[in-house]
Amino acid sequence: MGEKFEVVGHNERKVDGTALVQGKPVFVADLPERAGTLHLALKTSPHPHARIRAIDTSAAEALDGVALVMTHENTPDRPYTTAGQGYPEPSPYDTRMFSPKVRFIGDRVAAVAADTLETARAALDLIHVEYEVLEPVLSIDEALADGAPLVHDEPLSDAWQADRNIAAYSEAVAGDVEAGLASADASVDVTVETHYGQHAPIEPHVVSSYLDEHDRLVLVSSTQVPFHARRIIGYLLDVPVHRIRVIKPRIGGGFGVKQEVLLEDLLALTTLRTGRPASMIYTREQEFYASRTRHPMRVRMRLGADADGTIQAIDMDVISNTGAYGTHSLTVLSNVGSKTLPMYNLAPNIRFIGRAVYTNLPVAGAYRGYGATQGQYAMEVAIDQLAGKLGMDPLEVRSKNHIREGGTSPIFRELGEGREGVEQTIGSCELPACIELGAERIGWANKRGQRRREGSWVYGVGMSIHMQGSGIPLIDMAAASIKLNDDGSINLAVGATDLGTGSDTVLGQIAAEVIGIPLAKVIVTSSDTDLTPFDTGAYASSTTYVSGTAVRKAADEVRGQLVAAAAEMLDADPAELEVADEQITAPDGRSVTLEKIALRSLYGANQHQIAATASSVPEVSPPPFIASFAEVAVDTDTGHIHVLDYVVAADCGTAVHPRLAEGQVEGAVANGIGYALSEDLAIDDRGRARGVDFGRYKIPVTLDLPMIETVLVDSYDPTGPMGAKSIAEIGINAPLPTIANAVHDATGIWLTQSPYTAERVWRALREEGIDASEV
Amino acid sequence: MRLSFTLNGGSVETDVAPGATLMELLRGLGAVSVKDGCARGDCGSCAVLLDGRAVTACLLFAGQVEGLRITTAEGLADEVGLHPLQQALLEAGGVQCGFCTPGILMAAADLLEREPEPTEAQVRVGLAGNLCRCTGYVKIVEAVQDAAAMMASATPVAEGEEVGHG
Numbered sequence: 001m002g003e004k005f006e007v008v009g010h011n012e013r014k015v016d017g018t019a020l021v022q023g024k025p026v027f028v029a030d031l032p033e034r035a036g037t038l039h040l041a042l043k044t045s046p047h048p049h050a051r052i053r054a055i056d057t058s059a060a061e062a063l064d065g066v067a068l069v070m071t072h073e074n075t076p077d078r079p080y081t082t083a084g085q086g087y088p089e090p091s092p093y094d095t096r097m098f099s100p101k102v103r104f105i106g107d108r109v110a111a112v113a114a115d116t117l118e119t120a121r122a123a124l125d126l127i128h129v130e131y132e133v134l135e136p137v138l139s140i141d142e143a144l145a146d147g148a149p150l151v152h153d154e155p156l157s158d159a160w161q162a163d164r165n166i167a168a169y170s171e172a173v174a175g176d177v178e179a180g181l182a183s184a185d186a187s188v189d190v191t192v193e194t195h196y197g198q199h200a201p202i203e204p205h206v207v208s209s210y211l212d213e214h215d216r217l218v219l220v221s222s223t224q225v226p227f228h229a230r231r232i233i234g235y236l237l238d239v240p241v242h243r244i245r246v247i248k249p250r251i252g253g254g255f256g257v258k259q260e261v262l263l264e265d266l267l268a269l270t271t272l273r274t275g276r277p278a279s280m281i282y283t284r285e286q287e288f289y290a291s292r293t294r295h296p297m298r299v300r301m302r303l304g305a306d307a308d309g310t311i312q313a314i315d316m317d318v319i320s321n322t323g324a325y326g327t328h329s330l331t332v333l334s335n336v337g338s339k340t341l342p343m344y345n346l347a348p349n350i351r352f353i354g355r356a357v358y359t360n361l362p363v364a365g366a367y368r369g370y371g372a373t374q375g376q377y378a379m380e381v382a383i384d385q386l387a388g389k390l391g392m393d394p395l396e397v398r399s400k401n402h403i404r405e406g407g408t409s410p411i412f413r414e415l416g417e418g419r420e421g422v423e424q425t426i427g428s429c430e431l432p433a434c435i436e437l438g439a440e441r442i443g444w445a446n447k448r449g450q451r452r453r454e455g456s457w458v459y460g461v462g463m464s465i466h467m468q469g470s471g472i473p474l475i476d477m478a479a480a481s482i483k484l485n486d487d488g489s490i491n492l493a494v495g496a497t498d499l500g501t502g503s504d505t506v507l508g509q510i511a512a513e514v515i516g517i518p519l520a521k522v523i524v525t526s527s528d529t530d531l532t533p534f535d536t537g538a539y540a541s542s543t544t545y546v547s548g549t550a551v552r553k554a555a556d557e558v559r560g561q562l563v564a565a566a567a568e569m570l571d572a573d574p575a576e577l578e579v580a581d582e583q584i585t586a587p588d589g590r591s592v593t594l595e596k597i598a599l600r601s602l603y604g605a606n607q608h609q610i611a612a613t614a615s616s617v618p619e620v621s622p623p624p625f626i627a628s629f630a631e632v633a634v635d636t637d638t639g640h641i642h643v644l645d646y647v648v649a650a651d652c653g654t655a656v657h658p659r660l661a662e663g664q665v666e667g668a669v670a671n672g673i674g675y676a677l678s679e680d681l682a683i684d685d686r687g688r689a690r691g692v693d694f695g696r697y698k699i700p701v702t703l704d705l706p707m708i709e710t711v712l713v714d715s716y717d718p719t720g721p722m723g724a725k726s727i728a729e730i731g732i733n734a735p736l737p738t739i740a741n742a743v744h745d746a747t748g749i750w751l752t753q754s755p756y757t758a759e760r761v762w763r764a765l766r767e768e769g770i771d772a773s774e775v
Numbered sequence: 776m777r778l779s780f781t782l783n784g785g786s787v788e789t790d791v792a793p794g795a796t797l798m799e800l801l802r803g804l805g806a807v808s809v810k811d812g813c814a815r816g817d818c819g820s821c822a823v824l825l826d827g828r829a830v831t832a833c834l835l836f837a838g839q840v841e842g843l844r845i846t847t848a849e850g851l852a853d854e855v856g857l858h859p860l861q862q863a864l865l866e867a868g869g870v871q872c873g874f875c876t877p878g879i880l881m882a883a884a885d886l887l888e889r890e891p892e893p894t895e896a897q898v899r900v901g902l903a904g905n906l907c908r909c910t911g912y913v914k915i916v917e918a919v920q921d922a923a924a925m926m927a928s929a930t931p932v933a934e935g936e937e938v939g940h941g
Contacts, residue, residue: 013865020873021861023808023848027874030807202812202820202908203874252810252874253908284813500872500909659868663910667871670911694817694906702899702912709913 007512008722011659012519015505026250028206028222038113040280041120045102048136048360048687052100059126065115066123072098080236083327084225084259090418092159092326103324105688106290113270136360138687143357151358167326168356170334172414180313180349184304188385192378192752196681197294203252204287209267210277218245224258225537230529232261246529254499256366257292259539288692292365296321299378309400311347318354323363329356331417332371340375342409344401369732380464380737405429422473424620428717434627434649441647442629456637460746463629464737469621470726471542478547479533480554483611488594489521495535496547497527502660503543507551514555516579541726548721550616557612565597622717624652624725628734632742639762649711654723661727662710668731674700676735780840783850791837800837808848808877819905822878823847829885848877859925867918871909879905883919
């Protein structure tokens with residue numbers, strides 16, 4: 001702390017904001033359509049599990065205006081993963097463009113490219129498919145049952161045990177957990193189950209494609225991972241990477257679902273085969289059932305503690321449902337443990353066992369929170385139950401046990417993303433302040449344990465604490481390039497992918513701060529695989545920390561070059577020069593502007609381009625921390641939960657842009673409240689998702705949410721750019737346990753299955769013998 | 776079929792297919808601030824002002840706007856600069872990905888026309904038809920109230936009339 005900043009820490013105008021509020025054409029679907037563009041439509045499986053015995057596309061191909069029909073019979077039979085992760089991806093290569101076996105309702109059967117979307121859709125109906133319907137696997141238990149049908153019966157070497165429907169396995173052990181539990185004074189054993197949720201970005205997946213004047217393939221995609229998309233498409237379609245360009249314009253929200261390469265292959269193949277431009281947008285229904293979801297999980301958590309509340313043993317057993325394909329199955333699974341267990345690092349005895357199973361259900365993937373959401377739900381409910389057994393305030397149990405600055409956990413080393421993790425010591429943790437501020441703001445002392453009633457409504461408060469990471473250490477890599485222009489402005493080119501979070505602004509602020517210029521003099525370009533340097537992409541809470549460090553390093557180099565030029569011009573000692581306010585000043589008061597330096601270096605003496613490219617591969621992943629508090633009212637007549645008040649106190653290190661940081665917390669919490677209360681893909685007993693439109697998949701509107709309040713506590717991480725850590729994901733982990741704990745405070749029932757629909761709460765209240773007549 | 780109407784102050788005469796929605800028509804005319812988020816009236820991203828009232832353009836046939844006045848986000852700013860709602864959204868941090876923003880602007884403009892000084896509850900009702908997945912609505916609600924204050928203080932005061940709160 002103590003560093004003073006001119007640009008960082010200030011609520012600068014978002015660099016893309018003015019264009020966005022005017023509705024300028026900045027999204028993929030807004031860009032002018034190229035002449036001769038083909039429109040794609042997708043035929044998906046009506047069966048959860050079936051073999052395609054025969055597929056007849058002749059009538060579709062004969063339809064006027066149809067240019068291409070794609071099926072498993074005429075597309076590459078090359079296994080790959082849609083997971084946009086670093087190479088080699090830690091997800092099994094269990095997917096094909098089209099497969100002769102369909103594995104969930106919504107799996108690809110065929111795609112048509114035609115002159116118009118209407119023609120493409122009409123052609124879909126002319127494709128005749130003969131299915132051999134197979135027995136489906138429709139739950140975790142069915143997947144693990146003896147003699148279960150196999151979702152993947154093809155040769156598959158990189159899934160854990162495809163012959164037992166297990167896509168991935170992860171474990172970590174420290175100490176002796178059974179002995180620790182056996183000798184505990186108090187213990188709890190709780191199992192939570194989570195459901196299918198979907199990201200629901202308001203802009204669905206959308207990609208357009210064309211061949212440029214050099215016949216190179218250009219993909220304009222709403223993607224979080226342009227560089228991974230380029231690599232994966234190159235591999236899948238056997239096209240050299242240098243023949244592919246991926247451009248990411250603005251993105252209309254992603255939340256992880258656009259970390260998947262879902263449409264690019266269809267567009268690429270269409271354009272390569274026909275030579276024509278093409279475009280495709282998922283319908284809202286397809287976005288729900290045929291993109292990606294949050295892994296539903298069953299998490300059993302056992303805790304053992306001394307009578308004074310010190311936790312001695314934590315045992316965590318996880319079964320994750322990855323659906324029909326194992327994209328992100330291993331890494332989300334390991335994250336359930338690695339982002340949950342280090343929080344209570346005093347416990348010497350820890351065991352984590354996780355399995356991810358294949359089912360014939362919608363495919364899960366990366367979703368904001370990335371396993372921490374499910375794991376921390378189990379942990380934070382278990383902590384409240386433990387506090388109840390010990391007769392202690394839940395705040396006290398947490399304060400006694402949570403990790404602190406200078407602390408570490410064996411889990412950091414044991415559990416990485418798909419491989420061993422990285423040891424780290426916590427360099428910043430303001431959780432004590434977060435807990436104190438949040439408790440004060442929600443009125444914990446006065447409201448907890450009161451069970452205040454008003455008519456059929458009963459009131460309670462609850463809380464939980466959370467951590468995430470800041471990028472994936474020693475895996476995530478980002479680069480940034482900066483060059484100086486004539487007028488002293490800079491171009492900042494980053495592969496980092498602003499998906500609406502404001503990262504272009506945040507990265508621009510970091511560059512502006514170092515170089516001593518206003519943000520308005522930073523022209524940010526992101527991301528274009530031809531024009532911007534490499535970045536693994538926008539995921540794992542990495543951009544501010546990982547990409548921000550690359551920007552800081554590149555800016556430091558440019559600053560050094562500016563100082564060297566100024567020293568020549570002023571005939572001064574570079575070590576004594578000061579950089580601020582777009583000029584460089586000597587101790588005697590003489591100064592040169594950056595514009596003068598630029599003009600001299602471009603046109604005058606010692607001519608050269610002042611520029612630098614720098615990379616960042618962090619060795620640690622400092623967790624941000626939050627304390628989350630809510631006040632709820634539960635209607636004992638109907639089971640309806642009303643979230644009256646919600647406060648998050650957050651430690652994200654330096655908030656580079658406080659208002660954007662608050663916005664990340666508020667948006668994540670809103671998404672988490674929706675997931676906790678009303679959002680549900682609602683899979684029926686045939687395996688079909690029913691919640692496939694905004695009418696039935698109920699995401700929160702203004703009327704469903706309180707004025708969520710974010711308190712950013714003063715914090716500084718020694719390893720982050722200007723002291724910054726991440727903030728984008730962490731908030732989504734909070735509502736499941738915070739609301740469950742608040743409902744328990746209000747009613748005495750434990751909500752261990754999501755979502756907390758009125759019907760489920762009503763039934764739980766009745767089981768506990770609580771009804772309105774008690775009031 | 777032939778159709779004429781006013782779009783952002785200019786008169787438009789165009790041919791349109793009888794089955795086309797207003798959303799398709801407007802996007803085809805280059806008013807791409809009218810976003811397609813669901814095509815069934817759930818998300819509000821395609822909201823436009825039709826004779827001053829916010830409507831979802833995906834649920835109207837193009838033919839229904841004959842002779843009417845349409846405003847989209849492209850038409851909200853004037854020669855002086857951004858509309859107070861646009862400014863307030865920027866200042867408050869009410870824009871994240873920006874995809875829902877044009878629709879929010881239309882709903883908010885309609886609200887402020889009817890209710891120049893809305894309470895938080897009135898803003899929440901006014902925006903209840905617009906889905907935003909990024910912000911949690913906090914800064915959007917604040918921005919609409921900020922814009923209302925900006926517009927109130929910018930309203931020319933008649934001679935002899937007391938100036939109200941600032």
